[in-house]
Amino acid sequence: MSVPREKILDTLSKVREGAPPRGFEQSVDITVNFRDLDMRQPDNRVNLRISLPNGIGDQKVLVFASGDLALRARRAGADSIMEPRELDELASDKKAAKRRLKDYDIFVAEAPLMPTVGRVAGPILGPRGKMPIPIPPQAPIDTILDRERRVVILRSRERAFVKCKVGKESMSDEEIASNVETILSDLMGILKRGKNNVASIYLKLTMGPAVRLF
Numbered sequence: 001m002s003v004p005r006e007k008i009l010d011t012l013s014k015v016r017e018g019a020p021p022r023g024f025e026q027s028v029d030i031t032v033n034f035r036d037l038d039m040r041q042p043d044n045r046v047n048l049r050i051s052l053p054n055g056i057g058d059q060k061v062l063v064f065a066s067g068d069l070a071l072r073a074r075r076a077g078a079d080s081i082m083e084p085r086e087l088d089e090l091a092s093d094k095k096a097a098k099r100r101l102k103d104y105d106i107f108v109a110e111a112p113l114m115p116t117v118g119r120v121a122g123p124i125l126g127p128r129g130k131m132p133i134p135i136p137p138q139a140p141i142d143t144i145l146d147r148e149r150r151v152v153i154l155r156s157r158e159r160a161f162v163k164c165k166v167g168k169e170s171m172s173d174e175e176i177a178s179n180v181e182t183i184l185s186d187l188m189g190i191l192k193r194g195k196n197n198v199a200s201i202y203l204k205l206t207m208g209p210a211v212r213l214f
Contacts, residue, residue: 001188001195003214008177011203011213016169019208026206027056028176030183030213031163035199037192039158046156047129050186054175055150057168062101063145064109064117069137073108076142080104084113091120098124106148107132108141129155154187162187169205180213 015028037044062080063073070081082100090097101107101124109117109132117132125131130153135144154162166183167176180203191197202210 001184001198001214003181003184003201005177005181008180008213009173011211012173012176014211015203015205015208018211019205022207026169026208027165028167028169028171029163029204029206030166030180031161031202031204031210032184032187033161033199033201034156034191034197035160037160037197039156039160044192045158046154046162046187046190048154048162048186048190050152050154050183051147051150052152052166052179052182053150054167054171054179056152056165056179057171059105059149059151060103061106061108061145061148062104063141064107064113064121064132066110066113067137069110069139069141073141073145076145078108078141078145084116087113087116087120091116094123097121101125106130106151108144108148109134111136129153152183154183166203 019026039045060079062082063070063078064082064087065073066084070083074081090100097120101121107125107130111134114134122131133148152164154164156162166179188194198214200212201214203213204210
């Protein structure tokens with residue numbers, strides 16, 4: 001569906017006006033409510049990864065890697081590295097594994113480590129829709145980190161809506177509007193009836209009221 005850029009910008013202006021200042025930087029969130037979709041049917045559910053043109057500002061990435069890839073990931077600015085030894089230690093301590101993984105948004109794993117990563121982290125990350133992206137040991141990790149930090153995940157499960165961040169308060173309205181357009185374009189591409197399956201769309205700041213876009 002195509003929502004005019006002017007309409008998105010006007011809605012973002014109302015979102016900012018309606019939210020009082022807070023002592024932290026808020027995110028800008030989007031919620032898309034569906035209609036005429038039976039979400040009990042698996043083929044109607046949404047599970048979508050979208051790379052945003054302007055990112056959302058603070059995606060934290062953890063890389064499961066060893067050797068040279070671990071070194072390159074650290075130099076490229078990965079927020080955290082988990083090497084095989086730590087993975088093995090967490091295999092017998094599920095509570096510690098949950099604590100270790102809870103603060104990260106995106107996960108990338110060296111392909112040869114995927115069996116161990118799946119066994120240790122899969123039960124934690126799978127239900128969150130955040131299973132690691134496998135990459136070969138010689139992959140250009142700097143490019144991958146830049147790409148993955150721009151990714152948001154839309155996942156409905158059995159709910160008749162999806163929601164995610166589309167930006168941060170400090171970003172310009174034009175940057176956020178571009179992100180909104182990308183999300184709506186990709187989402188419409190997988191819905192059976194496109195925009196006809198959309199009941200409403202709202203934008204809001206973390207602690208602010210929702211403002212209807214559509």
